Amino acid sequence: MTTNSTETKASAKSFIKIADDEKGYPLDQFCIPKHYEEDLERVLIPEGLINDRTERLARDIVETFGNEAIVVLCVLKGGYKFFTDLVDKIQVLNRNRGHSIQMAVDFIRLKSYMNESSTGKIEVIGGDNLENLKGKNVLIVEDIIDTGRTMQQLLELMSSVQPKSVKVASLLLKRTPLSVGYIPDYIGFEVPNLFLVGYALDYNEFFRDLSHICVINSNGKEKYSIQQ
Ligand code: IMP
Secondary structure, eight states: OEEEEEEOSSOEEEEEEOOTTOOOBOGGGSOOOGGGTTSEEEEEEOHHHHHHHHHHHHHHHHHHHTTOOEEEEEEETTTHHHHHHHHHHHHHHHHHSSSOOOEEEEEEEEEEEETTEEEEEEEEEEESOGGGGTTSEEEEEEEEESSSHHHHHHHHHHHTTOOSEEEEEEEEEEOOTTOOSOOOSEEEEEEOSSOEEBTTBOBTTBSTTOSSEEEEOHHHHHHTOOOO
């Protein structure tokens, strides 16, 4: 693992880079639910490490927003663990520092994936009326940016409701040749082009109940695939 940064127009965005040849950890070194033991190849990012990295992202976010109030918008369902942990850590900073940022929370539910691939269009299938975000500083919290198409479409949707500002925090950014080039403002880890599950990331709704981020194996893909 190395740290890295992507120089962009506005700012340097740093993240922990997980190399393509990163072996991760054998499953038997961690506690894995019995019902998934046959369906995973290895642990790639243990929950403890996610937790520590999230703590630092919370600090970066608090420093960027200064004293401005924010609405933290959780992209369901995959973003819910990262969202919960990030909001908790911002609250800890709010209690313990000389200045604090007021936070409101909101939720949106999108769906774009079946099996391992994007269906190509995002569907907003739940959440409040986005009009509530007009004039607000919005922090979108997402689990993973893969091609970046989902986030591009969500940002287009957001611009139509005229928020004051929009920033995106994504726990993971996948290295994929299919990327449209979108890079979020806050990134936890840059990961290899593998299908990852756990810590709320799913494969056809399974594996959300797994604490660590793991690489799914061929058995898991087959067992939980949806016939089209
Ligand atoms: P994108 O539009 O290709 O960037 O896809 C983003 C969405 O696809 C994420 O919000 C996830 O729901 C899903 N996704 C992409 N890669 C993975 C993965 O490795 N595991 C689980 N979900 C993924």
